Amino acid sequence: MESILFLADFSVIRPEPGLMVWTxxxxxxxxxxxxxxxxxxxxxxxxxxEQDIQQALDQAKKAxxxxxxxxxxxxxxxxxxxxxxxxxxxxxxxxxxxxxxxAREQAKEEASRILAxxxxxxxxxxxxxxxxxxxxxxNFALEIAQKVLQKELENDQNRETFVKGQIENIKLN
Amino acid sequence: xxxxxxILALISLFYQQLPAQEHHAEVHHETAEAHxxxxxxxxxxxxxxxxxxxHIADANAFHIFGDLYVPLPCILYAPEQGWSVxxxxxxxxxxxxxxxxxVEGYVLHExxxxxxxxxxxxxxxxxxxxxxxREAEVDGxxxxxxxxxxxxxxxxxxxxxxxxxxMLGGGISSYYDFSIxxxxxxxxxxxxxLLIVFLGVAKAYRTxxxxxxxxMQSLMEPIVxxxxxxxxxxxxxxxxxxxxxxxxxVFFFVLGLNLIGQIPFFPGSGNVTGNLAVTSVLAIFTFFxxxxxxxxxxxxxxxxxxxxxxxxxxxxTPVEIMGxxxxxxxxxxxxxxxxxxxxxxxxxxxxxIFIFGDVGQSLTGSITGIFIAVxxxxxxxxxxxxxxxxxxxxxxxxxxxxISAAIxxxxxx
Numbered sequence: 023m024e025s026i027l028f029l030a031d032f033s034v035i036r037p038e039p040g041l042m043v044w045t046x047x048x049x050x051x052x053x054x055x056x057x058x059x060x061x062x063x064x065x066x067x068x069x070x071x072e073q074d075i076q077q078a079l080d081q082a083k084k085a086x087x088x089x090x091x092x093x094x095x096x097x098x099x100x101x102x103x104x105x106x107x108x109x110x111x112x113x114x115x116x117x118x119x120x121x122x123x124x125a126r127e128q129a130k131e132e133a134s135r136i137l138a139x140x141x142x143x144x145x146x147x148x149x150x151x152x153x154x155x156x157x158x159x160x161n162f163a164l165e166i167a168q169k170v171l172q173k174e175l176e177n178d179q180n181r182e183t184f185v186k187g188q189i190e191n192i193k194l195n
Numbered sequence: 196x197x198x199x200x201x202i203l204a205l206i207s208l209f210y211q212q213l214p215a216q217e218h219h220a221e222v223h224h225e226t227a228e229a230h231x232x233x234x235x236x237x238x239x240x241x242x243x244x245x246x247x248x249x250h251i252a253d254a255n256a257f258h259i260f261g262d263l264y265v266p267l268p269c270i271l272y273a274p275e276q277g278w279s280v281x282x283x284x285x286x287x288x289x290x291x292x293x294x295x296x297x298v299e300g301y302v303l304h305e306x307x308x309x310x311x312x313x314x315x316x317x318x319x320x321x322x323x324x325x326x327x328x329r330e331a332e333v334d335g336x337x338x339x340x341x342x343x344x345x346x347x348x349x350x351x352x353x354x355x356x357x358x359x360x361x362m363l364g365g366g367i368s369s370y371y372d373f374s375i376x377x378x379x380x381x382x383x384x385x386x387x388x389l390l391i392v393f394l395g396v397a398k399a400y401r402t403x404x405x406x407x408x409x410x411m412q413s414l415m416e417p418i419v420x421x422x423x424x425x426x427x428x429x430x431x432x433x434x435x436x437x438x439x440x441x442x443x444x445v446f447f448f449v450l451g452l453n454l455i456g457q458i459p460f461f462p463g464s465g466n467v468t469g470n471l472a473v474t475s476v477l478a479i480f481t482f483f484x485x486x487x488x489x490x491x492x493x494x495x496x497x498x499x500x501x502x503x504x505x506x507x508x509x510x511x512t513p514v515e516i517m518g519x520x521x522x523x524x525x526x527x528x529x530x531x532x533x534x535x536x537x538x539x540x541x542x543x544x545x546x547x548i549f550i551f552g553d554v555g556q557s558l559t560g561s562i563t564g565i566f567i568a569v570x571x572x573x574x575x576x577x578x579x580x581x582x583x584x585x586x587x588x589x590x591x592x593x594x595x596x597x598i599s600a601a602i603x604x605x606x607x608x
Contacts, residue, residue: 031248033307034470034535036357036365040270040373041253041472045382049480052386052448057440060393064419065439067400074405 235325235344241554243546247539251466254306254377256283256292259461264288267380269308271301273370276318283308283374285320297323301370302343302352306377309341309352310370316350326352338364378473381465385451393447422446426592430599438598441484445477446591453534453583457576459541468586469534471527478523481594486519489601522597526590533586537579544571 175181257265266284273279279299286294286303294303300311300318304326324344331340342349355372357365375383392411399412408416422443427435452467467473495501497515500508547568552561 031245032364033248033252034466034531036359036363037472037475038253038355038357039371039472040355041376041378041470042358042476043373044375044379045473045476046479048379048382048386049444049448049476052390053441053444053480055390056393056444056447060390060397061419061440061443063397064393064400064416065423065436067397067404068416068420068423071405 235327241546241549243543243550246546247542249305250464250542251469251535251538252305252307253466253470254292255303255308255372255374256286256288256306257377257380257461258292258306262288262290264292264306265380265461267377268375269301270373270375271299271308271310271370272373273300273310275314275369276300293326295322297321297343297345302326304341304343304352307355308372308374309343309354310368311343311350312353312369313350316345321345334361377465378467378470381455381462381467382452382473384462385455385467386448388455389447389451418446419443422591426588426595430592430595431602432599434602438484438488438595441480442591442595445481445594446587449477449530449590450583450587453587454580456534456538457579457583466535466538468530469538471531474527474531477530477590478527481526481597482519482523484594485522485597485601488598490604492603492605493601522593526593530586530590533582537575537582541572541575541579544568544575547571 171184175184255269256267259265264284266282266288269279269281269283269285271279276299279301281298283294283303285296285298286301287296288303289295292303292306296302297311297316298320300316301308302311302323303309324346326341326343327349328339328341329349330337332338341352341354343352344350353368353370354365355370356368357363359365392415396412396415399409403409403412407413423435423439427439427442431438449468452465452473455463456465456467456469458464489497497519498512500511500515503511545568548561548564551564551567552558
């Protein structure tokens, strides 16, 4: 008996059709409104925001990678530049050495040429001087010979003998 | 502090109602005739279970305190007399929700509309004297039948129709109640509040696009994301987007009603999710969402399990078909039982004050009772707050798991 009374008052366990109908209507409308005007837009917004965040993260990662790439490139360039510099320096040194050597050679050549010319000149001068001397000596000899002859030929006999000797010389030639 | 205040408010509610308690607590042992000479005599007896059952029950008026009630629309249908629509204050609220008038053959007893079966009872608005009850034997079971006294005669009252088929003390009666009851009112209020909150949140996502969430938006977002990432995605995989709005709606509907039911005064206190009618409709929604999205694989496994001998299939198929019904039934019962139990325990704890206090006769007892009841009630209310969230979550996650079984793609081992 007790349990029957218990059930008799425990009304919440007996489903009333009115409450069920209202629950059905209210929940259906609530579901429709919430889904259409609240949860779908929220869902979309959350999704797009998550995509945005993911995109931003990806982009940041990409940018970081790019920066790292650029850094590596910079280092490469630096290394290359260093190499280039040492190469250039080496080349310059070589060029300098070459120029110096060339100049030295040229100078040497020039010096020897100048020397040779100087020798030539000296030789020429010497030859000229010798010729001049020869000429002068010849002239002196001629003068002396003239003077000698004049002295010799002042005596008629001698003159005759000489002319006769000359003529004979000419005839013999 | 607020908790203590609300408990004190609840206690004051009970004190206000105490005299009224006497009206319905007494049981008439004399077996009176369906409509005959009778009297309403009131025995003073405090029954915590009666108080608890009264407080968790649905009602056609919303009790505020004392004899103050918020009238609610009554929409009643009796096949004999058609539709009756009026506001429940037409009954004139008396002590403990007993109406002073009968309207169109309906009376208000303990806040609930009942119908006078007897055709000789006047169908216009008349004043009634009091309510009583008698015990009668119906189908071999003793049942308590409420009676109303009008002009010295007692008339049997019919309870509203319920769909338990007489198994739980109800059944089809002479009328149907489609009123905006306390539960319907609470449901409407909760739904409107939730709509305001979520439409605002949805608007915030539109207007504040690309900005961090703020205010209500940042309060609700973790919950939405939690349901999505911990319930929808693990169970439903890539198809989660189709079912997420349903899961979220169920979660917030149940949670909102659980929480508003925790408030011990108007407009709270409605035991909506602790009513089998409500939880059964929610379970029916889950049932349809599950089975309408069932794929070939699901129905094959339900109706004719592949890979087992034929004689096992004959046993298995009825079991599987029963399972289709049992799954939502467990959903319905779990939510109902948890919330109802919570409400009852809180009311019983508060009742300790009256039990110790000898129903207001002993002040020392009452004070002792307060020192026992207040911490217990506060503890229970904290537990119930947790239960409100847990049960909403459980309803949601189990719905998701049933749907997931229905949409699962066959995977070959």
